[in-house]
Amino acid sequence: MTEFTRRAALGATMGGALALPLAAPALRAQALTKMRVSVIPVLDVAPLHAAIAQNYFAAEGIEVDTSSTAGGATGLPGLVAGQYRVTFSNTVSALLGVREGLDFRFISGAARSLAQPPDTMAILVRKGSGITTGKQLEGKRVASNTRNNIVWLRGMAWIDKTGGDFKRVTTVEVPFPQMADALAGGQIDAGLFSEPFVTSALETHGDKLERIGWIIQETAPSSSIAQYVAMKEDLDKNGEVFERFVRALHRGTDWVNAAAGKPELLQLVANFTRVPLERLQKVAFTAYPKEVTTAEIAEMIATMTKFGLGGRYPAPADLIFRTAKA
Amino acid sequence: MAGGVLAATRGFRPSSGVWLVLGLFLLWEVSARTGMVDSPNWPPLSRVAAALARDTVSGEIPMLVGSTLARMFAGLAAGTMAGIAAGLLFGASTLAQRVLGPTVELIRPIPIPAVIPPLVLFLGLDNGMKITVAAVSAFFPLLTNTAQGLRAVEADQIAMARTFGVPGWRRLFRVTLPAILPYVMAGLRVALALALVTTVVAEMIAGEQGVGHYLVLMQFAGRAEEMYAAVLVLAFLGYALNRGFLWVERRSIAWYFAAGRDG
Numbered sequence: 001m002t003e004f005t006r007r008a009a010l011g012a013t014m015g016g017a018l019a020l021p022l023a024a025p026a027l028r029a030q031a032l033t034k035m036r037v038s039v040i041p042v043l044d045v046a047p048l049h050a051a052i053a054q055n056y057f058a059a060e061g062i063e064v065d066t067s068s069t070a071g072g073a074t075g076l077p078g079l080v081a082g083q084y085r086v087t088f089s090n091t092v093s094a095l096l097g098v099r100e101g102l103d104f105r106f107i108s109g110a111a112r113s114l115a116q117p118p119d120t121m122a123i124l125v126r127k128g129s130g131i132t133t134g135k136q137l138e139g140k141r142v143a144s145n146t147r148n149n150i151v152w153l154r155g156m157a158w159i160d161k162t163g164g165d166f167k168r169v170t171t172v173e174v175p176f177p178q179m180a181d182a183l184a185g186g187q188i189d190a191g192l193f194s195e196p197f198v199t200s201a202l203e204t205h206g207d208k209l210e211r212i213g214w215i216i217q218e219t220a221p222s223s224s225i226a227q228y229v230a231m232k233e234d235l236d237k238n239g240e241v242f243e244r245f246v247r248a249l250h251r252g253t254d255w256v257n258a259a260a261g262k263p264e265l266l267q268l269v270a271n272f273t274r275v276p277l278e279r280l281q282k283v284a285f286t287a288y289p290k291e292v293t294t295a296e297i298a299e300m301i302a303t304m305t306k307f308g309l310g311g312r313y314p315a316p317a318d319l320i321f322r323t324a325k326a
Numbered sequence: 327m328a329g330g331v332l333a334a335t336r337g338f339r340p341s342s343g344v345w346l347v348l349g350l351f352l353l354w355e356v357s358a359r360t361g362m363v364d365s366p367n368w369p370p371l372s373r374v375a376a377a378l379a380r381d382t383v384s385g386e387i388p389m390l391v392g393s394t395l396a397r398m399f400a401g402l403a404a405g406t407m408a409g410i411a412a413g414l415l416f417g418a419s420t421l422a423q424r425v426l427g428p429t430v431e432l433i434r435p436i437p438i439p440a441v442i443p444p445l446v447l448f449l450g451l452d453n454g455m456k457i458t459v460a461a462v463s464a465f466f467p468l469l470t471n472t473a474q475g476l477r478a479v480e481a482d483q484i485a486m487a488r489t490f491g492v493p494g495w496r497r498l499f500r501v502t503l504p505a506i507l508p509y510v511m512a513g514l515r516v517a518l519a520l521a522l523v524t525t526v527v528a529e530m531i532a533g534e535q536g537v538g539h540y541l542v543l544m545q546f547a548g549r550a551e552e553m554y555a556a557v558l559v560l561a562f563l564g565y566a567l568n569r570g571f572l573w574v575e576r577r578s579i580a581w582y583f584a585a586g587r588d589g
Contacts, residue, residue: 041543041546041547066534067451067532067533067534068534068539068543069531069532069533077443077446077447078446078451078532080447081446081447081448081450083446083450083451175545176546177367177545177546177548178367181365181367184365196548197548200366200548204365204366205366273546273547274543274544274547274549274552275547275548275549276547276548276549279548
């Protein structure tokens with residue numbers, strides 16, 4: 001390389017280096033920010049899938065990659081490990097993490113129970129068992145998909161409200177898909193079901209099983225079920241990215257609320273849950289809130305404390321990121 | 327062609343194990359149709375077969391099987407190489423066995439599914455974690471069998487090679503390694519089955535990949551036919567892999583079987 005060309009090359013490099021910061025905003029606008037989100041294949045995450053399908057995330061410069069794990073066992077650990085930027089989680093599991101010192105923050109509401117029946121969670125027993133209250137479940141086996149989650153907590157609250165002592169009830173963990181068989185077969189005396197398993201259990205075992213209560217609606221109507229959660233450190237550093245994420249997500253929430261009961265919503269849910277369309281037509285849906293309120297978190301912490309999940313929790317307001325505030 | 331017909335006839339002798347399999351399939355169909363097992367989670371085999379055929383034709387199942395097998399074989403290859411290398415070290419060096427032995431014996435009995443959550447922490451949820459899980463499962467059978475094989479190489483063989491002035495490295499490749507190959511193959515057969523099981527379990531726990539994820543997704547969607555279709559696919563896959571392995575084994579260490587040492 002001659003002296004001339006070397007100098008020209010150096011000049012070009014310098015020029016490029018100087019021009020790069022000027023070009024950066026334009027480049028950034030073009031490149032999509034990739035965000036991996038942990039979800040569960042349940043009705044509650046319909047707004048996220050709607051936002052993906054309607055290209056709302058792309059419009060905000062975000063590419064969402066969902067990782068769906070039935071049961072959600074890896075959602076919150078994966079968030080802590082940095083495998084996910086956002087995790088869909090039920091409120092109880094997220095708050096238990098907070099109690100253990102993990103810096104989870106709620107960035108958006110996801111699911112809330114309705115004020116009136118139908119509810120997305122129910123307690124079912126065998127027909128003819130004569131069980132109608134929590135008092136009658138003392139000394140009996142009650143199944144929950146997981147101990148110490150939202151289903152378990154509201155189930156225990158229902159037992160308490162109907163005269164039972166939750167400490168005298170034996171809770172056994174049975175996955176939702178096997179719960180109806182276990183109940184019909186007599187291995188358990190009651191099951192705490194969540195949709196779409198409530199509908200499918202009554203549809204397939206309707207001659208053997210019956211619903212005796214709506215566990216959320218009867219204990220805490222319009223209460224918290226699930227949120228989208230992120231890590232505080234990530235939010236502190238990249239708050240603007242999460243603002244864009246939540247803006248797109250909330251457009252998805254608007255889409256779902258506008259499509260409530262319509263075939264396009266059922267088709268969207270059928271696509272990601274693989275639940276047959278004809279069953280989804282009978283399933284109860286939750287309310288899809290955008291915000292997270294201090295009142296709903298305070299109620300949840302109070303209920304958790306009552307049922308043995310107490311501890312040192314921060315003030316609810318400190319757990320809600322600005323994108324989830326009303 | 328005639329040989330094939332002959333083989334097929336031989337396969338359906340009254341004493342053939344195929345009859346038991348067919349009998350169990352028939353029991354499955356009858357139990358579901360007649361209400362002996364009355365649950366939507368126990369669909370007739372014919373409906374499972376229909377779901378299997380539909381998802382196979384649509385290309386979904388072949389794609390899932392391909393991705394599961396790719397992860398399994400990647401893990402198996404890595405675990406096999408590491409297991410053989412470690413096994414040679416263990417077999418050749420008493421010091422290595424003394425120093426590393428307790429650690430290996432402590433880790434070996436741990437069920438792999440139990441360590442998947444911490445593996446997620448370090449390796450994520452994608453191929454890296456799943457391939458590692460398959461590799462770790464394959465590692466230990468290869469290690470123990472290789473070490474055992476090395477110790478069992480007949481001293482006479484080594485002594486003879488030495489007498490004939492065969493240099494050390496050539497002794498390794500011409501005498502020792504061929505002699506331990508039957509042991510390695512036995513380890514590999516165990517590793518193959520383990521790698522398939524653990525890959526599928528890892529897929530069931532995390533991520534959206536492979537037959538394992540499909541199985542759980544269908545279970546939670548209440549689609550029992552598709553779920554059992556995945557179970558059948560895994561059964562056939564395990565069977566085919568084992569048969570394929572035996573075929574390769576018969577050819578790669580034919581001398582061993584020719585010597586009548588397969589029992």
